[in-house]
Amino acid sequence: MxxxxxxxxxxxxxxxxxxxxxxxxxxxxxxxxxxxxxxxxxxxxxxxxxxxxxKLHLNYIKEKNSEIRVGATVTITDMERSLLIKNYLRGRVKEILGEVASQLLRNQITIGGSIARGHPYSDIIPLVYALRGRIVLSDGKDDEELLIDDFYRENFRELLKNKIVTEIRLKKYDDSYRFGMKRFVRNATDIPLLNVALLIKVEKNIIKDASISLGSRPGIAYRFIKGEEFLKGKKITKELAEDFQEFTEENVDVGGDARLSKTYRKHLAGVYSKNILLNLMEV
Ligand SMILES: Cc1cc2nc3c(=O)[nH]c(=O)nc-3n(C[C@H](O)[C@H](O)[C@H](O)COP(=O)(O)OP(=O)(O)OC[C@H]3O[C@@H](n4cnc5c(N)ncnc54)[C@H](O)[C@@H]3O)c2cc1C
Structure with a gap:
């Protein structure tokens, strides 16, 4: 201070x-x-x-209306230790939360602060994107609930001049949904140089629904809609995972910066997308 x-x-x-x-x-x-x-x-x-x-009692994680509701002042550690998160999407969300930054930083970083700050290298933003999370804002009297896509589509910094993020709402998904996320870091406590999150709904080995996001690309996280469309309706196989790598490398919107070239980020995005899909085959 x-x-x-x-x-x-x-x-x-x-x-x-x-x-x-x-x-x-x-x-x-x-x-x-x-x-x-x-x-x-x-x-x-x-x-x-x-x-x-x-003093505003925003440090809670609770279940309501088939959603997990996370108060803005909940830290990454609080979230990682929550029983609701432990049982959420087969523990895959808990797993990735435990990989973010270092233990000391996870004890301090809040979910509300991560969303409101909007850092390109945030792990929380692509996570919430892939889970199709909703952001609750308060103007002191009324609440406004925005899909994360809409929150960042609006000029969120302008919104936050008069509003406070109070809660993040994550839909509870049934067992047909599978989730995976990977973050590329140079060492365990580094900020990610790329992160990829994937949520798919699989019925009889067919991908019925998909939600994909990439962050630290190096811009702010975004939904990879082309990738979602590519996966929908296809049978989940090793061959599909190979094709998905190629498709991602060709179509993903990533750039280069001082830390990683555009070519390398594209390749990494493809490899991570493939590997997540392969992991999700084994669920
Ligand atoms: C060394 C370092 C390493 C990091 N590594 C990672 C990493 O690996 N992965 C990752 O995801 N992030 C990482 N971060 C980024 C970190 O997640 C962000 O800096 C995050 O904003 C910190 O959360 P906070 O709660 O401390 O935010 P604060 O510093 O408290 O706030 C950040 C901003 O958000 C505003 N704000 C906070 N809460 C609210 C609210 N409820 N409503 C409206 N506005 C609000 C504040 O006014 C401020 O502008 C790292 C940061 C640092 C400094």
Whole structure:
């Protein structure tokens, strides 16, 4: 917090309305604090007020209306340790959460902070994309629920000038759904240089539905709709996985940056897509 030299006031509001009022009245000079990791590592000098959400009871993971509802201040560790997540999609979501960053960082990073920050290298964003998650925003009075695709399609930073992320909703999928995700890192605690998440519905070995997302590409995560269409209606086989690698390499929208060339990222996206599909055959 020493880096936050211009912070003059810290608030711990008792209600969402109070939190939103402070945010709105600050005209861009206040920041909501989730885990505070991003705010402290990348301090913004114009921030004069910090709004802590600790008294708003957003630290829950519960089941309601066939959904898992995750409060915004839940950390990656909280989520990984939740019994609901342990039993969700055969434990595959729990598995990938345990691979994100380091234990210390997972203890701090919140789900709300990850969604609101919108980092291109986030693992949480492609995870929520593939699971077709919904983001709940509050303006203090009413809730607005947006499919993650729509949240990022809108100018989400503009939205967050007057609203707070309060919850992420993940649909509970039946046993015909299979999920897998892989992240490419240079070492265990590194940020990902690419991540791929895949959710498929398989009935009698036929892929009936698919949801695919890629992140750290190096832009913000996106749904690979062409890939989803390619898989739908096909029989899940080793040959399909090979074809899917080729299709992904040709059609995926990834670029290059200082860390990884476009060619290598494309190849990696293909290999990871194939390997996830092969793993999902064995479920
Ligand atoms: C060293 C390092 C390594 C990392 N490695 C990974 C990684 O491997 N994988 C990964 O997925 N991410 C990684 N991250 C990114 C991290 O997930 C993001 O920085 C994330 O935003 C931190 O979460 P937080 O809860 O600490 O956010 P905060 O710092 O609290 O907030 C981030 C931003 O979101 C806003 N905000 C927070 N909560 C809300 C809310 N409820 N409503 C509205 N706005 C809100 C804040 O005002 C701020 O602008 C890493 C970050 C660092 C610094």
């Amino acid at each position: 020493l880096k936050l030299k211009n912070v003059r006031q810290c608030f711990m509001p008792d209600s969402l309305q109070e939190a939103v009022d402070i945010l709105r009245d600050s005209q861009g000079k206040a920041a909501i604090v989730g885990g505070g990791l991003d705010i402290t590592v990348f301090p913004r000098p114009y921030i004069e007020k910090l709004i802590f959400l600790d």
